[in-house]
Amino acid sequence: MVPIVGLSVATIACALERSWFWYQLLSQEDRIVHDVLDAARYDLNEAGAIAEKAQTLPIGRFLLAPLRLRNPSPETFRLAMEATGxxxxxQMRKGDKLLETVVAVxxxxxxxxxVTGLIGTFNNLNIGGGGTTQQATAAAAGIGEALxxxxxxxxxxxxxxAxxxxMVSLQARQMDYFSEVGNELELIYRQVWYEPAIADENYVPAAAMSGRPIADGN
Known part of the structure; x- marks a missing residue:
């Protein structure tokens, strides 16, 4: 019973620690994601500052990773999110191995x-001796105690x-949520910041393309 009690204490401690972790994350992540995505449409630096304030949580560190880069390509932007994710x-799988071990052991x-209790009970039986009823009662009590x-x-x-x-269900949900949020942030970066900047760099005035001099405005 001593190791079983130890495993029960470890299970309860793990459950409490993970419950606090998931409560903090699930109760705040929607607000953080909403604020970061809204700010990213107008100012990447502000979005990064919001994510930096929330970097005590996984979602904050996940969003901050690409936003702290300087003028990254979309591929680098996505890679930073994937690596951090x-x-x-x-970290979200912390405690899984302990619980799997408890379930098995x-x-x-x-x-x-x-088994050891039954062995001791049967060893104490005196088959064929006197006091059969008393021995049967003691044997039944020993078997019940062993069970x-x-x-x-x-x-x-x-x-x-349980x-x-x-925990596995929460982890699967969180992976889907991170993927959805990451795709939305990458889309904002591509459409609002990266593609317009590339278009501006590649812009060539029509007069220059036709070979005519460009007017100086005078």
Missing amino acids: DKEFV APLLGLLGT ITTAAGMVVAILAL VFRV
């Missing part, structure tokens, strides 16, 4: 405790599995 997804520990570890191990494993499945 990969790092953030690794807790029932086995419970079963091991039951407690199996039940405890299964309860802990079920709790860990927490793990919730």
Whole structure:
């Protein structure tokens, strides 16, 4: 029971830590994304400043990565988001290995405790001796006590599995959300900032194309 209790404490601690993490992220990310995308349509520096204030959260660091670059190409812009997104997804998976281990190990520990308890119970039986009823009662109590570890191990494993499945669902949702937000930010950058700048650089007056001198305005 001692290792099972330890695994239950680790599971509860992981669940509380991850719950706080996801609460902070989910309660603030929509506002941060809205503010950054709105500012990006008019001023990239302001959008970067908003994202920098929110860089304690994954979504803030994700949006800040491309906005801190100086005149990047769309490919570099996207690459910065993808690289940062990969790092953030690794952090979001924190605790998964612990929960997977608990799900696998807790029932086995419970079963091991039951088996060793049964072995001790049967070793104490005196088959063929006196007091058969009393021995049967003691054996039943020993078997019932031995089964407690199996039940405890299964309860802990079920709790860990439930927490793990919730976390996996949140991680999948967050990956889709990051992809959607990243695509929208990249589209804004391309349409509002990058393509107009390229068009201005490639602009050639019609008079120059026809070979006629360009008027100096006098």
